Amino acid sequence: MPKEVGSFSWKELELGCALLEPGSAGQLKTGDWRSMRPVTDLEKCVKCARCYVFCPDMVYSQNEEGFYIQNYYYCKGCGICATECPADAITMVEEGD
Amino acid sequence: MSKRVGMEVSIAAAEVVGMTNVDVIAAYPITPQTHIVEHLSELVADGQLDAEFVPVESEHSAMSTCVGSSAAGARTFTSTSSQGYALMSEICYIAAALRLPIVMAVANRAISGPINIWNDHADMMMSRDTGWVQTVAENGQEVIDLLLHAFRVAEDHRVLLPTIVNLDGFTLSHMIEPMFLPEQAEVDRYLPPYVPKLRLDPAKPITMGPVGMPDVYTEARKAQDEALKASKPVILEAWKEFADQFGRQYHPVETYQTEGAEHLLLTMGSISETAMTAVDAMRAAGKKVGLARIRLWRPFPADELLAAVRGAKTLSVIDRAPAFSGGCGPVCCEVKSMLFDGGCSPYVWNYLAGLGGRDVTVEDFADMVAKTSACADRGEPMGYEFLNARE
Numbered sequence: 001m002p003k004e005v006g007s008f009s010w011k012e013l014e015l016g017c018a019l020l021e022p023g024s025a026g027q028l029k030t031g032d033w034r035s036m037r038p039v040t041d042l043e044k045c046v047k048c049a050r051c052y053v054f055c056p057d058m059v060y061s062q063n064e065e066g067f068y069i070q071n072y073y074y075c076k077g078c079g080i081c082a083t084e085c086p087a088d089a090i091t092m093v094e095e096g097d
Numbered sequence: 098m099s100k101r102v103g104m105e106v107s108i109a110a111a112e113v114v115g116m117t118n119v120d121v122i123a124a125y126p127i128t129p130q131t132h133i134v135e136h137l138s139e140l141v142a143d144g145q146l147d148a149e150f151v152p153v154e155s156e157h158s159a160m161s162t163c164v165g166s167s168a169a170g171a172r173t174f175t176s177t178s179s180q181g182y183a184l185m186s187e188i189c190y191i192a193a194a195l196r197l198p199i200v201m202a203v204a205n206r207a208i209s210g211p212i213n214i215w216n217d218h219a220d221m222m223m224s225r226d227t228g229w230v231q232t233v234a235e236n237g238q239e240v241i242d243l244l245l246h247a248f249r250v251a252e253d254h255r256v257l258l259p260t261i262v263n264l265d266g267f268t269l270s271h272m273i274e275p276m277f278l279p280e281q282a283e284v285d286r287y288l289p290p291y292v293p294k295l296r297l298d299p300a301k302p303i304t305m306g307p308v309g310m311p312d313v314y315t316e317a318r319k320a321q322d323e324a325l326k327a328s329k330p331v332i333l334e335a336w337k338e339f340a341d342q343f344g345r346q347y348h349p350v351e352t353y354q355t356e357g358a359e360h361l362l363l364t365m366g367s368i369s370e371t372a373m374t375a376v377d378a379m380r381a382a383g384k385k386v387g388l389a390r391i392r393l394w395r396p397f398p399a400d401e402l403l404a405a406v407r408g409a410k411t412l413s414v415i416d417r418a419p420a421f422s423g424g425c426g427p428v429c430c431e432v433k434s435m436l437f438d439g440g441c442s443p444y445v446w447n448y449l450a451g452l453g454g455r456d457v458t459v460e461d462f463a464d465m466v467a468k469t470s471a472c473a474d475r476g477e478p479m480g481y482e483f484l485n486a487r488e
Contacts, residue, residue: 010316010323015257016196017317018295019304 030057034077036092042067044089051081051090099277099343106237107132107270109278110176110202113241115146116284117248120171123151123162127181128214129266130204134176156181160188160199167197167259168305170296172248175199178266179206182220186227192259193228194321195305198251198291199259201229202244205366206266207453208418215454216266218365218417221394222427228321230260230328231395235369237274240264242345245279245287249335252291256328263394265367267454279343287342325396332393349398350405351390354380358387360466361409361443365391365428368415368450368457375462386466397431403439406432411444413469416481417451425481444473447481461485 014020038059040051045067052060057074060081082090102109111133114122122141124134140146149166153159159175167173177185182203192199208219221231230250234240243262251260264270279287295303309317333349340346351369354376355361364372369390379386389405391398406412416426423430429447436442446469451457461484472479 008313008316010319013313013316013320015295016194016305017307017309017313017320018195019307020295022302022304024304 029073031073031075034075035095036077037095038070038081038090039093041089044087046087050084054080054084099279102278103273103275105273106240108136109237109241109276110244111136113244114174115140116281117288119148119174121149121166121173123153123159124175125153125156125159127178129206129270130176130178133202156185160185163199164188164192164197167199168297170293172291173199176202178204179208179220182224186224189224189227196257197259198257200247200251201261203261203263204266204270205263213453216268217452221263222418228325230258233263233365233392233394235367238276246335246339249288250332253331254294256331257294258328268367329396347392349393350401351392352405353388355387355405357385359385359410360470361406361412362388362462363412363414371459372462375459379463399435403435403441407441409443411469411473413465414445414447415450416447419449445479446472448484450484
């Protein structure tokens with residue numbers, strides 16, 4: 001995993017905070033201020049991919065069995081996936097629980 | 098050899114900017130800056146200057162265009178005043194944060210209201226903390242000299258910050274003055290071609306201006322502060338080399354008759370020349386009066402200013418813009434802060450003078466010194482006043 005933004009010294013920042021590596025937005029940890037996280041009950045999941053489609057970030061990807069699995073590095077806990085899930089397979093759980 | 102000319106200062110400024118091999122000029126006309134960009138547009142239209150002149154629809158667009166062209170690696174110039182400067186100020190902060198070496202001439206003018214097109218420093222103070230390097234000219238010669246210096250400093254890889262040359266609106270911008278206008282070869286010798294450190298290039302894509310989350314914003318702001326402070330040695334070096342080449346030496350703080358002076362005036366800009374005449378008259382009358390003038394406004398030259406005023410009994414600080422209810426004007430606030438930090442405690446009285454184009458005369462300066470001195474003798478609390486405001 002690339003170095004997280006929060007660990008840079010001011011001396012290490014590029015001129016004008018420029019990003020010199022193209023396509024590096026994937027390294028940005030958008031999931032560090034979530035208060036709720038989506039948890040999928042795979043017994044209920046019908047693999048419809050609506051969570052994958054509606055997720056505004058890059059949280060969901062399909063695993064070898066065809067289920068859509070969360071990558072919490074990006075998840076802000078917005079809950080759209082849980083709202084859109086037609087099988088009620090996704091539950092929002094308090095962080096820390 | 099420089100050529101001695103009699104020329105309107107704005108026209109001379111445009112001629113010198115034309116000699117810098119500037120690539121892009123994006124500007125919107127506003128009094129009293131108009132003649133500068135008007136003449137540049139003529140130079141481009143007449144084929145005398147091979148540059149792109151972008152006649153934008155507002156100052157916000159002017160600075161946005163400058164940010165784009167500078168980010169693409171072009172030597173970029175603009176100019177503004179007052180309300181236009183206020184409109185572009187949002188992007189001024191961004192130009193500095195992106196470390197783009199844009200050069201701008203600001204023909205200083207009062208801020209409305211009431212609506213007023215004449216000279217004071219309200220626009221300069223409004224944009225004090227945009228993060229640009231800022232110098233202040235006292236006469237036409239200094240305007241063109243400081244413009245050359247501005248490109249040299251801004252584009253230096255140890256600086257890479259946008260730079261402003263402040264010139265008093267009308268008082269300087271519209272005066273016809275005798276000046277030494279440099280030859281093209283002299284400009285080329287002083288100002289090397291601009292080599293961008295980072296630029297937008299489709300063959301090597303980078304991102305300029307990404308979001309800075311709370312976990313990096315503090316570091317980004319500190320980096321900017323350090324960069325502006327670190328520009329000072331380069332500013333001094335560029336003035337030294339300017340002196341070696343052109344014979345005119347500039348300093349962050351200029352002093353006049355400060356040797357043994359008990360009472361000092363502190364000024365910025367063209368008003369300083371009137372103050373010098375007043376100092377001469379007071380010295381001739383046996384009064385120990387001197388003058389310190391701030392030439393480098395950002396980065397603030399605290400060490401030089403402290404050295405210039407240390408030992409004086411009283412300080413009459415002239416501000417050309419109010420800081421409503423702030424206790425004193427913006428220049429005086431910084432001066433008092435510097436004095437406190439430097440363990441130096443002269444009696445300071447602050448005069449808000451020359452607002453919205455009102456003349457400040459030789460007699461006014463004599464009155465200011467006399468009043469400050471009398472207040473100090475009476476042990477009155479320090480303060481500020483609007484000079485000659487009718488009761």
